[in-house]
Amino acid sequence: xxxxxxxxxxxxxxxxxxxxxxxxxxxxxxxxxxxxxxxxxxxxxxxxxxxxxxxxxxxxxxxxxxxxxxxxxxxxxxxxxxxxxxxxxxxxxxxxxxxxxxxxxxxxxxxxxxxxxxxxxxxxxxxxxxxxxxxxxxxxxxxxxxxxxxxxxxxxxxxxxxxxxxxxxxxxxxxxxxxxxxxx
Numbered sequence: 001x002x003x004x005x006x007x008x009x010x011x012x013x014x015x016x017x018x019x020x021x022x023x024x025x026x027x028x029x030x031x032x033x034x035x036x037x038x039x040x041x042x043x044x045x046x047x048x049x050x051x052x053x054x055x056x057x058x059x060x061x062x063x064x065x066x067x068x069x070x071x072x073x074x075x076x077x078x079x080x081x082x083x084x085x086x087x088x089x090x091x092x093x094x095x096x097x098x099x100x101x102x103x104x105x106x107x108x109x110x111x112x113x114x115x116x117x118x119x120x121x122x123x124x125x126x127x128x129x130x131x132x133x134x135x136x137x138x139x140x141x142x143x144x145x146x147x148x149x150x151x152x153x154x155x156x157x158x159x160x161x162x163x164x165x166x167x168x169x170x171x172x173x174x175x176x177x178x179x180x181x182x183x184x
Contacts, residue, residue, distance in 0.1 A: 009042040027089035028099035041081045043103035056109045064116045067183045080111020080168040087164025107161035111169035118173025
């Protein structure tokens with residue numbers, strides 16, 4: 001369902017004037033446009049951004065949803081995305097001192113990825129499609145990559161959103177694992 005909504009939203013952002021700017025996350029407008037904490041997840045900056053995020057969702061989303069159920073999956077997705085938006089906004093305002101807009105589901109997807117890594121650490125994934133490794137190592141690789149390049153000039157990737165999503169996903173994964181209410 002998320003995939004379909006994102007695809008429809010992607011088309012609408014090219015058809016409806018102002019759609020993109022009204023729904024994109026801007027740290028400057030976070031209090032006057034609080035809905036952007038959610039709506040930014042359904043926008044993407046272009047076809048390549050959309051493709052990579054939706055491939056990520058397509059491969060990892062169903063695996064986590066199968067293990068924790070649809071309602072909890074949506075909870076992890078949305079809360080990770082909101083925490084990613086807040087993390088991005090705080091980083092932008094207090095560290096970078098700029099108010100660039102952010103779009104995309106990456107923070108929410110990193111939350112899904114991290115939650116899955118906690119619940120099923122032995123799953124093997126294809127890093128860049130051909131390097132086989134455990135999901136836990138892939139998560140560490142991507143988190144370190146984001147830490148390495150966070151704040152680099154000219155970087156359009158919202159790395160603080162990725163890392164905030166990881167933290168949210170790790171917390172959810174730890175909580176669910178402790179409760180033991182998931183499929184192994």
